[in-house]
Amino acid sequence: MSKPSLPEGTRDFGPEQVRRRNYIFDTIRAVFVKFGFQPLETPAMENLSTLTGKYGDEGDKLLFKILNNGDYLKDADADALAQRDSNKLLRSIAKRGLRYDLTVPFARYVVMNRHALALPFKRYQIQPVWRADRPQRGRYREFYQCDADVIGSDSLVYEAELAQIYDEAFRLLRLPVVIKINNRKILFGIAEAAGIPEQFMDMTVAIDKLDKIGPDGVRKELAERGIGPDAIATIENILAAPSLEALRPAFAHSETGQKGLEELDRVFRYLSQSPLHNEIRFDITLARGLSYYTGCIFEVAAKDFAMGSIGGGGRYADLTGVFGMPGLPGVGVSFGADRIYDVLEGLNLFPETLDQSVKILFAAFDDATHDYAFACASRLRAAGIAVEVYPEPGKLKKQFEYVAKRNIPYIAITGETEMQNGTVQLKNQATGEQQTLGVEELIGLLG
C-alpha cells in the first residue's frame, strides 16, 4: 500500500483556503448579479465533438479525454490501433472530454435552448475547467473560471459594463489592477495598413509578445514569420502611436481599422460617464490567443505582483455558428480565481476575519455539566449562533488550547455553580475579560 497522492496539477483546499476562495467567488458573483447576469452551470464533461476544434490545434492537445466505459477496445478503430495512430484512434475510444473553458459550453447551451432564451441573454458561470497543461507558477490543471457573457447583442454598452465589472470586483477585493483593452479590428487595421491582411494571425502573435521580448524580439519574430521589411517598418510605426487619435491617419485606407477605433471611442465614452477605480489602458499590443475574438478584447493584470493575466475576455461575432446557429454576437470576460488567490495571498490582501466561523466553545468539567453545556449550546444554535461543545469534559487546559488553535473568539465555562444558576462563565479570548451571564443574555450578546 503506497502513500496516496493527487494527480499532477490538482490540489486539495483546506478549510482556510476554501473560506478564502469563497471570499473571491462571493465577491465576483455579487458583482455579476448586480449587473443583471443570471447563473448557469453546465456538466464537467462534454461530448468531445463539442470541444474539439474550438481552441486550435494546441487546445485540442490540452483537452482531457475520457475513456469510454465498458469494453472500449471492442469498438476501437482496428486500423488506427494497428498503426498506433493515437489521433485517429481517439474518436473510437473516447467520446467525452472535460470542459476546457466556460465559453464553449455556454455557446452549446444557447444553441440547445435558443427558443427559451430572451435575448440578449446575460449569464454568469463559476465552475472548474481542466487543461492538460504542464503545471507551473499560476498554472494548474484544474482551476476555476468566473465568466460573465452576454449573447444576442452587439451593443458596446456591454463592453463598458464588463470593464466596470472588472473594476468593481477588483476594487472590492482591494487588488489594484490594470485593465487593458484593445480591439481585434485595430489589429486587423494594422495588418491592412502594412499590406499583409493574410498574415494577420502571424502578426498578432508576434506583437502580443512585445512586453516580453521587446521591440527587437518582435521585429525578429515578424521576420521569422515571413513578414517583409517594409511591412515590419509600417507595423513598428503604428505600434509607436501615442494615442487612439494618432492612429486615425494610419487607418485611412482600412475600413476595419477605422471601425475598431470608433468602437473603442464609444466604449471609452460610456466609461467616462462614471469614473473607474482602476486604470483602464488602451494597449495596442494586446492580442489574446483565442481565435474567435472579433472586436474588443480585454486582459487584466495585477499591479505590483508578477503573475500572468488574472482575467481576460472579448467580443466574438459568431461563436454559436460552429453549433449551427450563425449570427449571434456575444461578449464576455473571465476571472481567473486561482491566480487571483495567488496574488491576494502574495500581497497579503485577504481579510483577517474570514477564519471566524464558530463564535463560541462550551467547556465542561464532568458528565453532568457536559449535559448542561450541550443544552446551552443547543439554545444558542436555535438562535442561529455557530457553536461548538468540546467533546470531552475535563481539564480546561486542553479546551483552552483547542479554542486558541481554532481561533474561536469566546469560551463559555459551564461548571457546577453555573449549572445551578442557569448561567455560563464567558471569557473573551482576545481581551481576557470574563463575566457571568445568563444564557439569554449570552444569546443577546452574540446573536
Place this chain on the structure above:
RNA sequence: GAGGUUGUAGCUCAGCUGGUUAGAGCGUCGGAUUGUGGUUCCGAAGGUCGGGGGUUCGAACCCCCUCAUCCUCCCCA
C-alpha cells in the same frame, strides 16, 4: 509537447570524497498545572531517505527507470 530544478520526521531543512544505530529547529503528544490557553521547564512519539531496479563488501549519497514538485519555452486564467 521540449528543456531544467528539487524530493530526507507533520513543516522548514542539515547530512562531508559512498562507511556503524540518519540529525536539528518548529510542530505534535504527555507531564510540571484536577476551574483558565497562547510563556517557561522536563519527557516522549514520529523515517520503506518519493517509488522501483542496478553498481558495490557497504547507497540518503553513484547509474537507469518511474512518480511528484517548482521553473523556462509554447500557450494561457
